[in-house]
Amino acid sequence: MTSRNEGRPTARAVITNTLRWLLIAAVLAATTWQLVINWEQVANTLLQMQWQRIAVAFVAVSLGVWASTMSWITLVDELGTPIGAGRGSEVFLVGALGKYVPGSVWAYVLQIELGHRSGLARARVFTASVFNLGVILVAALIAGAASVPVLIARDPALSWLPWLYLLLPIAIMMLHPRILTAITRYGFRLLRRPLPDHPVRLRAVAMSLAYALLTYVLYGVHLWMLADTWEGLTLAPLLLCIGTMALAMVGGLVAFLLPSGIGAREFIIVTALAPLVGVGPATAYAAASRLIFIVNDILAAGVSAMVAYLARRRRGAYHGDVGVDEKSSGV
Numbered sequence: 001m002t003s004r005n006e007g008r009p010t011a012r013a014v015i016t017n018t019l020r021w022l023l024i025a026a027v028l029a030a031t032t033w034q035l036v037i038n039w040e041q042v043a044n045t046l047l048q049m050q051w052q053r054i055a056v057a058f059v060a061v062s063l064g065v066w067a068s069t070m071s072w073i074t075l076v077d078e079l080g081t082p083i084g085a086g087r088g089s090e091v092f093l094v095g096a097l098g099k100y101v102p103g104s105v106w107a108y109v110l111q112i113e114l115g116h117r118s119g120l121a122r123a124r125v126f127t128a129s130v131f132n133l134g135v136i137l138v139a140a141l142i143a144g145a146a147s148v149p150v151l152i153a154r155d156p157a158l159s160w161l162p163w164l165y166l167l168l169p170i171a172i173m174m175l176h177p178r179i180l181t182a183i184t185r186y187g188f189r190l191l192r193r194p195l196p197d198h199p200v201r202l203r204a205v206a207m208s209l210a211y212a213l214l215t216y217v218l219y220g221v222h223l224w225m226l227a228d229t230w231e232g233l234t235l236a237p238l239l240l241c242i243g244t245m246a247l248a249m250v251g252g253l254v255a256f257l258l259p260s261g262i263g264a265r266e267f268i269i270v271t272a273l274a275p276l277v278g279v280g281p282a283t284a285y286a287a288a289s290r291l292i293f294i295v296n297d298i299l300a301a302g303v304s305a306m307v308a309y310l311a312r313r314r315r316g317a318y319h320g321d322v323g324v325d326e327k328s329s330g331v
Contacts, residue, residue, distance in 0.1 A: 032163035049226070049288075057225040057289075061296045062260065069093060069300075071211035073134060075128040076120070078204040079184060079196050083120060090101035091115045093301045100294075120307070123191040127184055131175075132208065138171045139212035140246040143220075147243025154272040161247060175209070177202050191237070219245040222292065226285045227273050239274065244272040266290065 073088040085089075095111030108129050115125035141164060147166075151158045173179070181199040220242025228237050234251050248268040266286040273282035 003109070053225045053290075054292075057222040058292055058296070060218045060222035060225065061292050062213045062300070064222070065093070065296055065300050067211045067215040067218060069304075071208045071215065072128065072132045073136070074204055074208040074211065075131050076115075076124065078200055079124045079128055080121070083118070084311070086307045086311040087118055087303075089300075089304035091118055091120070091123055093297070093304040094307060097180065097297060100297075121193050123188055123193045127187055131180060131205075134171050134174050135205070135208045135212050137167060137250065138175060139209055139216060140250045141165060141168045141171075143213060143246035144215040144243040144250070147240055147247060151244070151247065151268065151271055155276055158268065158271060175205055180205065210225060216246040217242055219249070223269065223273075223285070223289060226288055227277055227282070240272060244269060 037106055069089050069092050070085070071085070072092045076083060076088055077300070090267055091114045095114050096107050098107035111129060112122050112125045116122050119186060145165075150162050151161060173327060176296040177200045220238060223241040223245055224238045227241070248265040251265055253269050266283075269286040270279065270282045270290060273285055276282075277285070
């Protein structure tokens, strides 16, 4: 005899799903607000710029977002049955919109819940995100090393930047496969999750790091396209822009209480560009950069959600982690 309540979501599932949608609504509202408050400052500058340069900058950021996503997915796939780029992108990119809510922890919370909804164990998403944070830090410090003396010379307020490099040897050591494997096994045992069927491999860590470095190169190209005067075009401004974007993104992580590190990132960009183009244009370029990132984040999240939906329709639900599927999460 079939129970009347069979198939109905539990009260806990209803509450969880309600909170999840409220969080998503808050994220979308905060993201839209960032778009609105930046528009007036940057509109005039954008109208005066060549559309070709804006288009190249936009494409560079789009490719950078893709590389950043692949850096995370590489680590997620290393810890269990591969989820694939389509579904993994939805978890990472839609969840990443949480960075626009004050306190960037919301991005990780949203990614964990979206991952669980998609069939990933929360422990697996959390572990991959922590590892990816270390990869991002190492890549940013490597990419930004050459820019540190230039930035400090231009503004002594950035004299704290070299202190970040005290973290570099520690971060590199923590990315050793044996240490990552030990952390993974301890965490999975603590959370009573089945252990991965193989240790973390150097190939996966190196690939994730390569994607992260590519991310900063592409972000640097976008800034170069916005700010370079095209007079006597050399690689020097490009290298400065790559380092500036890498350190600016780290600055945004440090200012985690601000939505997506707003203010800290712009300060570093303006400091780097002001001697080249002047304070006014540098401020406008920083705002234009912020706008390009916001639009890219929204579009990437929307496209990834659509691709993941089509993947579920074509191949069914993902069942990579034992005891975790769409039914168990109440969706």
